[in-house]
Amino acid sequence: MTDGAPVNGSVLLTHEVGLHARPSVKLTKLAKGFSSKIELAAAEGGPWIDAKSIVKVMAAKAPKHTVLHFRAEGPDAEAAVAALIDLVQSDFPEQPSESAAR
Numbered sequence: 001m002t003d004g005a006p007v008n009g010s011v012l013l014t015h016e017v018g019l020h021a022r023p024s025v026k027l028t029k030l031a032k033g034f035s036s037k038i039e040l041a042a043a044e045g046g047p048w049i050d051a052k053s054i055v056k057v058m059a060a061k062a063p064k065h066t067v068l069h070f071r072a073e074g075p076d077a078e079a080a081v082a083a084l085i086d087l088v089q090s091d092f093p094e095q096p097s098e099s100a101a102r
Contacts, residue, residue: 005073006071006072006073006077007071007072007073008069008070009071009081009084010044010067010068010085011070011084011085011088012065012066012067012088013063013064013066013068013088014064014088014091015064015092017064018064018066019057019058019060019062019068021058023092024057025054026087026092027040027051027084027087027088027092028051028052030083030087031051031084032052034072034074034077034083035074035075035076036072036073036076037074038050038051038052038070038071038072038077038081039071040060040068040069041069041071042060042062042067042068043069044067044069051070068088070085
């Protein structure tokens with residue numbers, strides 16, 4: 001639980017096709033499981049997009065080797081950022097890891 005300050009994190013995208021359809025769906029589905037506001041950017045300075053919006057995440061078209069930046073605000077912000085980083089680091093597995101699944 002945070003004191004209201006945004007939680008930030010970043011991770012290198014190593015998925016072969018980048019943030020394409022299947023990884024985007026997994027990312028947004030995981031993000032929607034948290035109550036915090038979660039945003040994603042393909043550059044440290046933004047533009048920031050809603051990580052819970054499949055349309056916006058797919059439109060980002062982040063290629064392989066992009067550093068994805070996450071920021072979250074809310075009661076489960078730390079857990080959200082950690083789970084999203086874990087999902088990307090584990091290359092969007094068919095079954096999310098225990099930590100990603102909360």
